[in-house]
Amino acid sequence: DMKVTQMPRYLIKRMGENVLLECGQDMSHETMYWYRQDPGLGLQLIYISYDVDSNSEGDIPKGYRVSRKKREHFSLILDSAKTNQTSVYFCASSSQGEQYFGPGTRLTVL
């Protein structure tokens, strides 16, 4: 069964702290994504990765960076988190256009 995993599922951080969100997939998909979802705003693309060390900014990359050192693993990093980065973060991987989403990480920045 194809699967995308995310860790942690819930996270509370203080403003200014660093945040690491991790994503894994077992489908050997080349392309992976990080989105954030806020009420009424749909899914906003933060970064897209086409393969190991081949990353590209999405629509809202400011305040975020990513790392992909293995095809099956894609990390999202927030250096010095801000309160407006409180959101639900989804990772996804894709094949033939269809995207497969992880269960999400609910991040709260106090």
Add this chain to the structure above:
Amino acid sequence: QQKVQQSPESLIVPEGAMTSLNCTFSDSASQYFAWYRQHSGKAPKALMSIFSNGEKEEGRFTIHLNKASLHFSLHIRDSQPSDSALYLCATNTGANTGKLTFGHGTILRVHP
């Protein structure tokens, strides 16, 4: 930049009704059109997709695409309470970057 808009924002229908959700897009070179469904607290999941003009039916769900009108839609026949969810439409850009642009979603509630 691709713009995707959905209507209505929310919808309440009785069980057994036909439900119609709409999506408009701005990039006439788009090639992939999809609907994703997201139950409360869960991940979005692909429901149906279409690549060329026309209709595609899978069970109670039908997707219809009209590229000339920059419009596609999802129709749910015999709506069930389990269909209650956030529905997101998505399309790619003509540049084939692998990016999808999602609409803001339609919240559907089907009441028994």
